[in-house]
């Protein structure tokens with residue numbers, strides 16, 4: 001099978017990449033991704049200033065007879081915008097595309113980072129994390145449609161180049177409609193990454209009768225097997241509603257099977273989070289081999305043969 005694909009006219013060796021936040025916070029990790037079999041890569045959502053993030057334990061896998069997923073409340077630990085900009089300035093874009101994720105603590109911080117990235121004139125692709133915090137007491141930007149509209153208007157006029165957004169999961173058809181209506185009013189929003197972790201889950205250890213993670217009384221974002229059906233729904237919902245935009249799928253990918261499903265649902269690229277955290281960059285060749293085998297079994301020669309061709313029941 002031929003796993004090559006394109007993203008915004010850029011040729012890629014394959015559709016796999018990391019999810020922001022996983023294996024991408026420091027240069028050694030970014031260099032490992034650059035050397036890996038991934039077709040593209042993204043850096044950890046950054047803030048203007050470096051941040052330590054929350055106290056540990058802040059990321060844990062959820063295990064039963066196998067790993068079902070993960071919960072995290074990292075708190076945006078990152079080296080600060082300038083660090084990732086420096087990495088982006090020395091990245092080899094011939095090797096693979098690099099996405100840069102930003103998650104400013106304020107609208108101003110986001111616009112400052114957007115301005116600097118625009119002035120840097122580098123091929124890095126901007127992914128604005130809409131799970132970025134809003135003013136205290138208000139929901140994350142992705143769930144505050146007025147704030148989302150304002151942020152997209154400001155980033156569009158500041159950046160004046162194509163960029164993308166990382167969306168939290170939505171669970172209501174009216175929310176799919178409203179979010180898509182806003183996104184479709186911004187032609188510079190060239191891609192949409194669905195989904196970020198399912199927010200504010202709570203995982204409890206029965207033996208200790210204690211939460212798994214320390215921050216936020218144990219409340220954190222859910223990843224892994226638990227989120228696959230929600231991830232596929234969000235990929236397909238925005239694929240249907242935003243025909244002019246490219247969808248990146250994220251959530252529950254641990255093998256060629258889930259990568260195939262994300263592509264079938266309409267994703268052009270597929271991000272791996274929890275399973276990459278657990279397995280490391282060696283996951284990429286494994287998932288690629290599994291995806292190629294599925295395509296061969298089904299008689300698909302290229303990704304275009306099946307991408308977005310999910311069938312519904314007549």
Ligand SMILES: CC(C)(C)CCc1c(C(=O)O)[nH]c(=O)[nH]c1=O
Nearest residue numbers: 073074075076131132133197221
């Ligand atoms: C949740 C925020 C800290 C506001 C943003 C960063 C982030 C984090 C994080 O750094 O805790 N974890 C996620 O699963 N997704 C995210 O987007």
